[in-house]
Amino acid sequence: MIGAGAVGGTIGARLHQGGHDVLLVARGAHYETLRERGLRLITPGRDQTLRVPVTDRPVPVRDGDVLILATKSQDTVTALDPWPRHLPVVCAQNGVANERTALRRFEQVYGMCVWLPALHTEPGVVAAYGWPRSGLLHVGRYPSGSDELAKQLATDLDRSRLVGVTSPEVMRWKYGKLLTNLANAVEALCGPDPAARPILDKVRDEGAGVLEAAGIPYSTQKEERAQRDGRVDMRAIGGAARSGGSSWQSLARGSGSIEADYLNGEIVLLGRELGIPTPVNEVLRREANRFARERRRPGSMTAEELIGLIGERSAAGFR
Template sequence: MKICIFGAGAIGGYMGAKLAAVGADVSLVARGPHLAALQSKGLTLIEEGKATTLKVRATDDARTLGPQDYVILTLKAHSVPAVVGQITPLLGDDSTLVSGVNGVPWWYFHRLGGPLEGTRLQSVDPGNAQWDGFGPDRVLGCVVYPAAEVSEPGTITHVEGNRFSLGEPSGEKSARALRLSEALTAAGLKAPVRPRLRDEIWVKLWGNLSFNPISALTHATLDVLCTDPGTRSVARAMMVEAQVVAEKLGVTFPIDVDRRIDGGAAVGAHRTSMLQDLLAARPMEIEALVGSVAELGRLTDTPTPTIDTVLALIRLRAKVAAQS
């Protein structure tokens, strides 16, 4: 089984290291100083205080790798449409594209059924670049739970978590999903195959769509924004609006809004990924995490006034940041 991880930063590097450690045929697509370190020194994983360095196949040119059985995307959502042409050389007739990307996925309405079946989301796939370039039939969904960071080029520090939930858009337990689950499990990861992966997508998105932009606008850490009465009420309003949208699409939430916010507070003084990106002058995942929910609100005739307000503010914050 040939596996390529495209976008082997913190999360992709963590998965790649775990697979490489058990002898899997895995290759990494990366760039910049991180790639140079992978090629010259190997991939170092720091986990539970122990550092392990592994020799890995790493490149910035996917064409040199040839078709893969699985291509696992671990890029930021806004980065994917522009690199579709770089990814397609990895895809043979039977290749599976594993979408380990945050937010509402571009394939959301593939094999969902109902009146919105086949709807394409412009907020996450402008110009249908992924839908037309990859084709939704080859997609296997993935919800990413681990936290990791690139502590220096070529070195991944694992923070917590080891679960990568997998799921077919149709909900079936397919052979390809089970085969990948077995490979990830053999590498010491948790990889359950879920019949209702969209439910998990929304539970994770529930926090991301609210906590992330609020933190970027206020620079507050999770413990502060989840307990301050003002920002907690804004986050709660956004989550309630999103829940109405999701439930119209058939999603079931296993916990209530306040428990989800309390869970965010329990994480502690953590800077969300959007705040980290803003402070590092990197593009933020605004459309996949917030714009997509606003688009789904329009598609389901659901008012999302708080989401729309915060979306306008964070879009302008990104625009100002890009000009400074």
């Protein structure tokens, strides 16, 4: 499990609890804490520490090993480079560019569409808010199709307190998730400000318009809700809801980078290729990167400020 943060830590912990041979790959203070104390997994109603094997560097591999990549998209190349090219790679990441990047280097690549509400802001600790299972994970071969490994992965996940689904059209699910993730930057910049609601609608509509113009199919929010219904809902932990999503957490940790180039930036890229203006996503990508670079606190921009910046960019026209 390359990347043992909110998503990778939860998936790795659940597979470990399900009896699978899991190795977490982490770095820095997170690695040191995992090595010395184990992984503290907090879920609704339970707080436990698991002694999952961990490393901070590549190790000798065996037949049957699978790499599950759960880093942020900006770290994909660096994270994969040290590992043997004959291993299957599963991209358990937001965005839609990672699978193609991995396929340049690895022959067997799988997409995993992740709906898994979790939080990682403290070394050695992951809080997973999904209930009664921790997450919904669609798995399929990239660019499309399925095979025995995809089916086995989905089965193993489904038997490990997750919902695993084999999907021959996994990228359709990932493009649908991309539209949802476009709002990550709004939350990271403005926090849970009700005044930002119009921006959430605009950024999704802009993204959907670009995907449709490009002829790219995507799953709907209704489909996703139907898959999760009764199997993965969000519950508070210790009386508190999750503080924020993955981009909010990147700012909260002061990591210096954020995933906006691969979320809002994906829509900007497609828009530029098609000659379609994307001012909302352009501003969100730009400002999220500035916040990360300057290590600004999440939620420290007002919705009014952000609306003003989007208005200025829209008035400037396509360029």
